[in-house]
Amino acid sequence: MKLFAIFAEAWRAMAMNGLRTALTMLGMVIGVAAVVLMLAVGQGAQYTVNQSIASMGSNLFIVLSGASTSGGLRFGSGTVPTLTVADAQALAQIPSVKAVSPSYPGNAQLAYGSNNWSTIVTGSTPDYFTVRNWTLDSGHPFEESDVRGATRVVLLGRTVAKNLFGEDDPTGKTIRIKNMPFLVVGVLAAKGQSLDGRDQDDTAVVPVTTAQRKLFGNQFPGTVRYLMVQAKSTEAMGEAEREMAQVLRQRHRLAEDAENDFTIRNLTSVAQSAAGSAQAMSFMLGAIASISLLVGGIGIMNIMLVSVTERTREIGIRMAIGARRRDILLQFLLEALIICIVGGLVGVMIGVGGAWLVSSMAGMAAVVTLWSILLSFLFSAAIGIFFGYYPAHRAAMLKPVEALRYE
Amino acid sequence: MAVPLIRVEGLHKQYEIKGGRAVPVLHDVNLSIAAGEFVAIMGPSGSGKSTFMNILGCLDTPTSGHYFLNGQDVAQLGHDELASLRNSLIGFVFQGFNLLKRVTTQENVALPLLYAGLGQTERRLRALEVLQQTGLEKFAQSLPNQLSGGQQQRVAIARALINRPSLILADEPTGNLDTHTSQEIMEVFTRLNREQGITIILVTHEHDIAHYADRLVRFVDGRVEHDGVVAA
Numbered sequence: 001m002k003l004f005a006i007f008a009e010a011w012r013a014m015a016m017n018g019l020r021t022a023l024t025m026l027g028m029v030i031g032v033a034a035v036v037l038m039l040a041v042g043q044g045a046q047y048t049v050n051q052s053i054a055s056m057g058s059n060l061f062i063v064l065s066g067a068s069t070s071g072g073l074r075f076g077s078g079t080v081p082t083l084t085v086a087d088a089q090a091l092a093q094i095p096s097v098k099a100v101s102p103s104y105p106g107n108a109q110l111a112y113g114s115n116n117w118s119t120i121v122t123g124s125t126p127d128y129f130t131v132r133n134w135t136l137d138s139g140h141p142f143e144e145s146d147v148r149g150a151t152r153v154v155l156l157g158r159t160v161a162k163n164l165f166g167e168d169d170p171t172g173k174t175i176r177i178k179n180m181p182f183l184v185v186g187v188l189a190a191k192g193q194s195l196d197g198r199d200q201d202d203t204a205v206v207p208v209t210t211a212q213r214k215l216f217g218n219q220f221p222g223t224v225r226y227l228m229v230q231a232k233s234t235e236a237m238g239e240a241e242r243e244m245a246q247v248l249r250q251r252h253r254l255a256e257d258a259e260n261d262f263t264i265r266n267l268t269s270v271a272q273s274a275a276g277s278a279q280a281m282s283f284m285l286g287a288i289a290s291i292s293l294l295v296g297g298i299g300i301m302n303i304m305l306v307s308v309t310e311r312t313r314e315i316g317i318r319m320a321i322g323a324r325r326r327d328i329l330l331q332f333l334l335e336a337l338i339i340c341i342v343g344g345l346v347g348v349m350i351g352v353g354g355a356w357l358v359s360s361m362a363g364m365a366a367v368v369t370l371w372s373i374l375l376s377f378l379f380s381a382a383i384g385i386f387f388g389y390y391p392a393h394r395a396a397m398l399k400p401v402e403a404l405r406y407e
Numbered sequence: 408m409a410v411p412l413i414r415v416e417g418l419h420k421q422y423e424i425k426g427g428r429a430v431p432v433l434h435d436v437n438l439s440i441a442a443g444e445f446v447a448i449m450g451p452s453g454s455g456k457s458t459f460m461n462i463l464g465c466l467d468t469p470t471s472g473h474y475f476l477n478g479q480d481v482a483q484l485g486h487d488e489l490a491s492l493r494n495s496l497i498g499f500v501f502q503g504f505n506l507l508k509r510v511t512t513q514e515n516v517a518l519p520l521l522y523a524g525l526g527q528t529e530r531r532l533r534a535l536e537v538l539q540q541t542g543l544e545k546f547a548q549s550l551p552n553q554l555s556g557g558q559q560q561r562v563a564i565a566r567a568l569i570n571r572p573s574l575i576l577a578d579e580p581t582g583n584l585d586t587h588t589s590q591e592i593m594e595v596f597t598r599l600n601r602e603q604g605i606t607i608i609l610v611t612h613e614h615d616i617a618h619y620a621d622r623l624v625r626f627v628d629g630r631v632e633h634d635g636v637v638a639a
Contacts, residue, residue, distance in 0.1 A: 002521070002522075002524045005521045005527065005530075006521075009521070012510075016509050313505070314507060316505075317505045317506075317507060318518070318522070319466075319490065319493070320464070320466060320493060320499050320505070321493065321494065321499065321518055321519040321522065321566065322490050322491065322493050322494020322495070322519050322522040322523065322570075323490060323522045324486065324487045324490040324491075324522070325486050325487070325490070326487075327490075327522055399466075399467070400466040400467075400493075401461045401466040401467040404466065404501075404505070
């Protein structure tokens, strides 16, 4: 009952200084809105990164063939074609490996009617779609029999399909790759940009044997450029990496002291570091926004100190007629809290609205979570108590006789 | 003999000022005031009479000596208990009225009840009751600056009375008022003393005002120089 009465006193005192209260509140509004918005943008960035990680395929390794040496000059990874389709089949036998797809990519000109487009055509096996976690918009993937027979079938990425066919469905049509006719059996679902900014949809996939024998002839028949390997789980990745190295060394008959003629790279660790940096950015944004909340809190403290000084005589009167120290403390603390809580509520609304605007107008992902709203709201209430306590305490500790004498 | 309402023994008060010097204000004040008395305190400026009033009102504490209010040594009480004494036992009337400026008459009068822990409805009813008794009910919704000085002082008296105190401390209550209004205010005090038996202690500069009281205490240089009946 008394608490409510003191609350009413606090409310009235604030209402009397409407403009000042509103301006102080504005500091909190901006602070809370900034925190909500920045957390939303940060979380949006994390969400985007996670999406692109998922689009790449999860728990992935890429196995590159080794480096060649010629006259003392060493060339980079993949210059000696040591990996074969048979290697891929052997790796697929490892228990911790879920699927392996050999890749034999090359550049080729694609044509349909009067349209033509140059893209990377990758030769692979049906496992490619599993490993890359890639679904089809239409048609069906090619099959093992296509690989065995080196048939001229192709699946088009979204970008390629659009450039050759516009809005039409290419499935069932015949296009020309390097002037050879290929039957389009399906269109891959759109994946968007990869983590490093490449358009993942600017691609076409053919059976690996077709690429090797018909599209990109090479002096080492049966070899591929790299293998993509998917482990059973994230936990199995370490084991898979060791076993793959063992199997490949055996198959390539490498001596004990010889270097690997292949390189195994963990793509997931790249993705994880990207996710890590997105998280760090999210944290940074939140921290910077928190500073504005802190500034708002200092504004509250400032105004409350002015208010206590201005109302010293009023405090004296209240004490003379029986207000206890804690009654005065409570009144001023409540004033600070009301500013923070009302400011916090308005700030949350503006922050959520801003996040919506950012995602709908700027096309950036902005994810508002209940957690971020709760966090910034509790933070603002804590600021109210923290910065409101000192002025309130000063008011409560005034000596009645001195407060009454104050002009 | 019954316990006096107020008993002061060997009261000293000094203020510390910058530079570590202490300025003495009250010296060895001994005084006893029984319930129902009407006492006027006079003295030149700086004689310590206001400081004495503040100590009586539990707004200030003595440097040494004892102050027994209703037989209780005030020095033994904590802040909360002092606040509660000010709330229920003592009513203050100041020279400058000391009403809250932006609060209506009724709410000003009701304010002590808030700190006594009463609910809103009861606070309003009691305030209205007191305003009726003092003939101020038509000003219930007015703000202090819409009232004359005399009216404001009567509001302040109503506020002092709302918790039915046994002691009213008035520090130059007529200092800001004209002669006619001063007389009206003093008649209010006299009535409260005669009809309700409320102990009244008032500080004044004016002999005319002091004449309303039964007993006169004169302070000079922080000491009680004279204590006796008011000469007719």
